[in-house]
Amino acid sequence: MTKILLVDDSALITSGLKIILESAADFQVVGICHEGDSAIQFCKENQVDIVLMDVRMPGMDGVTATKQITEEYQIPVIILTTFDEDRYIDEGIRNGASGYLLKTTPPEAVIQAIKSVLQGQTILSKEILVKATQHLDKKNNQEANLTVLTEREQEIAHLVAKGMTNKAIAQTLFLSEGTVHNNLSMILKKLNLDHRTQLAIYVLTGEVMT
Incomplete structure (x- = not known):
């Protein structure tokens, strides 16, 4: 409970x-x-x-x-x-x-x-x-560098940036939620980010909210 x-x-x-x-x-x-x-x-x-x-x-x-x-x-x-x-x-x-x-x-x-x-x-x-x-500072905005990610990881990152949950991403990409969760953990590790909110903002603006 x-x-x-x-x-x-x-x-x-x-x-x-x-x-x-x-x-x-x-x-x-x-x-x-x-x-x-x-x-x-x-x-x-x-x-x-x-x-x-x-x-x-x-x-x-x-x-x-x-x-x-x-x-x-x-x-x-x-x-x-x-x-x-x-x-x-x-x-x-x-x-x-x-x-x-x-x-x-x-x-x-x-x-x-x-x-x-x-x-x-x-x-x-x-x-x-x-x-x-x-409201992030747009003066220095640049495209997010996702080249360290695999093609699948980039797909997941962009769907996170659309505000989708792991369940919705899994349904969209025909994956299990566990697979999405594991991929997301790897994405955050590769990009040195702490959570999916930072990831979404980074994908959308090229900046990291700390």
Whole structure:
């Protein structure tokens, strides 16, 4: 059973998310917090497998809480918010978020994102990925150098840049998800990147978000 902590200052949002997530047989919402400090304390005192975190809340904001939770407790965090401003995207990714989704994301996509993050993937909604690439410094943009990759690896890299999950890539290329996962790990190693978000941005802009 996957134990989920919801962090949002809106009781309406958290109650709705709880219903949606617990409709999945293997999900259990073990806690609800309304600001960053209490979320950190909850993670310290309870078993949590993954956190869904809002950005703007009273007291400690979600981005700061994300950094502390991921660093101190190694718990993956998906930022789920109505806000898509550039600085929140940057800070969320840089502070260790494993996913960044808008609250307009369909319920089934949120559920799939949680499963993907628990499998070690980094997930951004397509809108967020577009934002992340648009505000990078374009003055020195150059085409990504993918020559160290095999033809298959280049195919996978370009599909990652389109925001596709491992499952979708596997279906597109008629591969198993395990094969896609192994290829992606090799791609990241060859390009000296940490996660698929960096890969997507590199393919699209030629720059590396650090």
